[in-house]
Amino acid sequence: MAKQPDPAALPGADDRLDAELRTPLRPDAFALSEEDKIAGITAHFREIMHLLGLDLTDDSLNGTPRRVAKMFVNEWFRGLDPQHRPEVRLFENRYQYNHILVERDITLFSCCEHHFVPIIGKAHVAYLPGEHVVGLSKLNRVVQYYARRPQVQERLTRQIAEELKQSLRTDDVAVLIEADHLCVMSRGVNDTSSSTITAEYGGAFGRDEQLRREFLRLIGK
Numbered sequence: 001m002a003k004q005p006d007p008a009a010l011p012g013a014d015d016r017l018d019a020e021l022r023t024p025l026r027p028d029a030f031a032l033s034e035e036d037k038i039a040g041i042t043a044h045f046r047e048i049m050h051l052l053g054l055d056l057t058d059d060s061l062n063g064t065p066r067r068v069a070k071m072f073v074n075e076w077f078r079g080l081d082p083q084h085r086p087e088v089r090l091f092e093n094r095y096q097y098n099h100i101l102v103e104r105d106i107t108l109f110s111c112c113e114h115h116f117v118p119i120i121g122k123a124h125v126a127y128l129p130g131e132h133v134v135g136l137s138k139l140n141r142v143v144q145y146y147a148r149r150p151q152v153q154e155r156l157t158r159q160i161a162e163e164l165k166q167s168l169r170t171d172d173v174a175v176l177i178e179a180d181h182l183c184v185m186s187r188g189v190n191d192t193s194s195s196t197i198t199a200e201y202g203g204a205f206g207r208d209e210q211l212r213r214e215f216l217r218l219i220g221k
């Protein structure tokens with residue numbers, strides 16, 4: 001069996017966020033290796049399929065438990081592992097660009113923590129550069145890191161905003177998410193036309209209504 005890492009030696013998933021913003025994790029969340037997690041989830045998902053009455057000897061179904069386990073650990077929930085936190089590189093703002101920068105229509109794929117079904121939408125983020133500018137793709141990567149967890153949209157919005165404030169070394173950050181929740185669309189109220197919008201405005205975006213309006217105009221709202 002693979003050597004177990006010492007959980008105490010690993011960073012917390014959200015150690016840069018205030019306690020109330022962190023994704024709720026067990027203290028020993030990082031004790032298992034990826035392969036151990038995949039093996040355990042495979043066994044449990046096989047049992048779920050068995051309980052549903054599915055014939056696991058069928059060659060189309062037989063690989064499904066491990067397929068689902070790999071998808072959970074390596075794709076849908078890879079943002080639970082702090083090793084995947086993107087490194088946000090800053091560059092000196094040599095060109096003295098001090099106006100709003102918007103990265104809009106960032107593809108957002110997350111998972112509802114109440115029902116474990118997809119949340120699909122777009123994130124729009126903006127900041128006011130000061131002494132530094134950021135590599136654009138890092139904005140997308142921060143969105144993806146926090147999206148790839150079981151989530152509620154409100155916490156996701158605030159986690160992205162707080163991470164950007166710290167990484168970009170400015171409070172002048174805006175985040176707006178518009179998303180469809182499959183738990184609302186495909187079950188329960190079965191409403192396929194409603195969507196959910198959340199927004200967080202830090203620093204100048206909170207104080208300055210004109211700046212907020214400009215952000216909304218630039219993202220087409």
Ligand SMILES: Nc1nc2c(ncn2[C@@H]2O[C@H](COP(=O)(O)OP(=O)(O)OP(=O)(O)O)[C@@H](O)[C@H]2O)c(=O)[nH]1
Pocket residue numbers: 112113114151152153154181183184187188189
């Ligand atoms: N605030 C918030 N609620 C969410 C989010 N995603 C799903 N929910 C809601 O979480 C709630 C869970 O409520 P419950 O009453 O325990 O679950 P339920 O019986 O499946 O509820 P229905 O969906 O109304 O059938 C539902 O109202 C969901 O719409 C989210 O991102 N934010």
Ligand SMILES: [Zn+2]
Pocket residue numbers: 112113114115116117181183184
């Ligand atoms: Zn849900």
